Amino acid sequence: MDFAERYLYLRSMPGGPKFTETALLPLAESAEEVVFRRGVRLLAVDTLPESVFFLMEGQVELVERDGKSRGFIGAPGAVGILALMGDCEMPYDVIAREEVVALSVDTDFFRETFEDNFDVALEIMSSLAANLAARRTQLPAGLQPPLTFPAHLARARELGLVERMLIIRRFDIFGPGALTGLTEVAQQFVEETYEAGDVLYRSGDHADMFYLLLSGSLRVEWPESVQMEGIGSPYGNLEALGSLPRGATATVAERVRLLRVPFETLVDVFEDHTDMMLAIIAQLARLVIQFTGTVFNPDIVRSSAQIPAPPAASTQIPPPDPAPPPLMTSDPK
Known part of the structure; x- marks a missing residue:
């Protein structure tokens, strides 16, 4: 040939x-x-x-x-x-x-x-994220282990850069990132609060936002089931990584405090810090193998x-x- x-x-x-x-x-x-x-x-x-x-x-x-x-x-x-x-x-x-x-x-x-x-x-x-997200019902609950945050990080005040870095690094998806890349990611995350009954997103919406939940809980309504997502959940991020539409509607059940960042902003950071994206690729590949x-x-x-x-x-x-x-x-x- x-x-x-x-x-x-x-x-x-x-x-x-x-x-x-x-x-x-x-x-x-x-x-x-x-x-x-x-x-x-x-x-x-x-x-x-x-x-x-x-x-x-x-x-x-x-x-x-x-x-x-x-x-x-x-x-x-x-x-x-x-x-x-x-x-x-x-x-x-x-x-x-x-x-x-x-x-x-x-x-x-x-x-x-x-x-x-x-x-x-x-x-x-x-591709990896989309394949995992498409088989969501077959995945075990909680791919991200439950997280707890130190009391001084969970206080109801706006987090500073160092505090955001400490929190973000606890999530598996960002843990392996280099310090310079992690700093840039932390600078891009915005802290927000949502009240009970607020809709974070609806089924069919474009998954253009990356969320990290710090407190409270979400009621997530899938076509075939309803589940609750709480503290430490990197919720809906497989859909964002896979450039997929939202498959569920997420409504605040208990007052939620979270960090969010547009996925396109993360892509810009990844382009400057490819080690972070390669670490995410490795994690997703191991999940598929597992x-x-x-x-x-x-x-x-x-x-x-x-x-x-x-x-x-x-x-x-x-x-x-x-x-x-x-x-x-x-x-x-």
């Missing part, structure tokens, strides 16, 4: 990231076509992936430590990307169940590509009895897709 064919395949691959030309060209240049015989292990459990693989022919099985099958991925699909972005070890073996032809990209090169291309990193973050099987990608990861026969091998490169689905639908780790 020559450079042009590799380029077209990566560009058109369902579930592939919406790479810019700047990012796609070096990826296609560095990709190598590899062939794995049936039974060969592409990636090993409990190891960091050294390559990511974009499957062109054949299918692989995901096998856990105890030998239990988690499912299959067929071409076109990708393996190794989530563990790479989560900076974590593979949660299972990836084994060829027939002859597999794939494009291999070195993980260090792949990481450098999305770290050096802000738009690609932003798209990856949005809840694979019950949450992620039920249409691609299936039991062996449900896997259809693989398509006949073809050397024809599929035409470019101008609007590929989000990245993570191809790599359910």
Whole structure:
């Protein structure tokens, strides 16, 4: 497969990231076509992936430590990307169940590509968040552990910059951020108070605001259920990160005090402090890995009895897709 064919395949691959030309060209240049015989292990459990693989022919099985099958991925699909972005070890073996032809990209090169291309990193973050948000009902309650704040931070007065920094850093999503980036984020957050009965947002609204609850509680009405969100909740932020419309209506149940910031403002900060966004990407990727099987990608990861026969091998490169689905639908780790 020559450079042009590799380029077209990566560009058109369902579930592939919406790479810019700047990012796609070096990826296609560095990709190598590899062939794995049936039974060969592409990636090993409990190891960091050294390559990511974009499957062109054949299918692989995901096998856990105890030998239990988690499912299959067929071409076109990708393996190794989530563990790479989560900076974590593979949660299972990836084994060829027939002859597999794939494009291999070195993980260090792949990481450098999305770290050096802000738009690609932003798209990856949005894709991960959107996939988790879309499976909200299957996620355990409280992805963010309950938080408590020191009494001097919970007093009913306006918080200063240092106090906002101390509070923001307690949230998992901002904890790993560098001090300079955290300072800039804290400067952008605005403190507000809402009374019981006030509507924070309605179902269908654009999720353009990022909220951190400091006191009080929200009544959140989903189409199928009602839940309460209280102190320490980074509420609705998966929708904001995923550029999704609100899926529920949030009404103040008990007087709420919160910090809020427009998501576009956060994006501007992330562009200057990419380490913060990369830390968020890693957290989201690990969440997807943690809840694979019950949450992620039920249409691609299936039991062996449900896997259809693989398509006949073809050397024809599929035409470019101008609007590929989000990245993570191809790599359910």
